[in-house]
Amino acid sequence: MVNPYVQTGFRGRFDWGLVGAKNLAQEVVIIAVVDVLSFTTSLTVAVDNRIEVYPFRWRDDRAATFAKERDAALAVGRSEAGPGEITLSAPSIRAATGVRRLVLPSPNGSTISQAVAELGVTVIGVSLRNVNAAADWTLRKLADQPEACVGVVAGGERWHDGSARPAVEDLWGAGAYLAALAERGLGPLSPEARAAAAAYTVVAGDISAELRACAGGRELIGHGYPGDVEVAAEVNLSEVVPLLTDESFTNARQLQK
Structure with missing residues (x-):
């Protein structure tokens, strides 16, 4: 039996x-990860500021060592942050100075991005901030692959017991990107x-x-x-397309130039 959940x-x-x-x-050949509050929103802010972002699994004790080995700053939990420290919060990344590389753990978007990349699929980060840029890039990427498919993944959240909780903001972010793809001729959905x-x-x-x-x-x-x-609601104010290459996200649109 064909796996019905693949949506063939x-x-x-x-x-x-x-x-x-x-x-x-x-x-699919591309997975767009959407985690509006807050990983992919923070990711677009970082890449806007030319910061290379390393996704990392949440609450992994190896994160500090991983960051040190790459001469990167490590984002800490919001509740643990001291003055001027970077967290998953987009404003803290926007305010950062002198940061070129950042390890950005998160329980959903970052964890999903890292795990899917290990499967050999192209991974991009999408938030409400870069919907049109991501859709334009995707259509160019697939221009010579008329049968290639795109998977859009809403990260969702977690309940206190660790079980998955759908998050409507991720549904909206994913839907905005899918609608933009459809408007540009990708289909059927x-x-x-x-x-x-x-x-x-x-x-x-x-x-x-909302x-x-x-x-x-x-x-x-x-x-x-x-x-x-507030930053998450900056619809289409970013032109970056964070692309996960090897271990880190950089701007796919810069790589094409």
């Missing part, structure tokens, strides 16, 4: 989390992908307010990080 027959596909990503990776694209159209007119009102936005605001939500 559709060029644009959508799923959730690491397991979904591994399923899609069986047939799977039912799952069409549903994600439709979800974004509902909130596109006031995405800033991000503040959703559970993930309320959580960050409640913990004192409203700036994270």
Whole structure:
């Protein structure tokens, strides 16, 4: 029996989390990882600032050694950060000076990116900030591969017991990118992908307010990080396309020049 979760027959596909990503990776040539609050938003901010970003699995004791070996700064947990230290928070990355390389662990987007890259699939980071840039790059990348497929993975979040929790902001980010791909002629989209694209159209007119009102936005605001939500709502203000090459993300559009 053919694996139904691979969504065979559709060029644009959508799923959730690491397991979904591994399923899609069986047939697609590009995986776009979407983790709006906060990994891929912070990733685009870092790459905007010409910082090379190393994704790393969350809560891995080897992170400090890994960063030291690469002469890179290590992002720490928000609650652990001292003045001026970099965290997963996008404003802390935007404010950083003199940083050229950054190890950026996260429980969802970073972990998924690293794991999928190990499967040999091209991985890009997509947030609401770089939807159009990512869609344009993707179509150029696939221009000579008319049958090639794209998988879009919403990172989601975790409940306190470690189980997966769908995060609507990631659904919106994935849907925005899928809608942009469809507008540029990539199709057909799977039912799952069409549903994600439709979800974004509902909130596109006031995405800033919707991000503040959703559970993930309320959580960050409640913990004192409203700036994270504000940066996440900067729709299409970034022209970068973070591409994971070897161990790190750099701007794919720079690599093409």
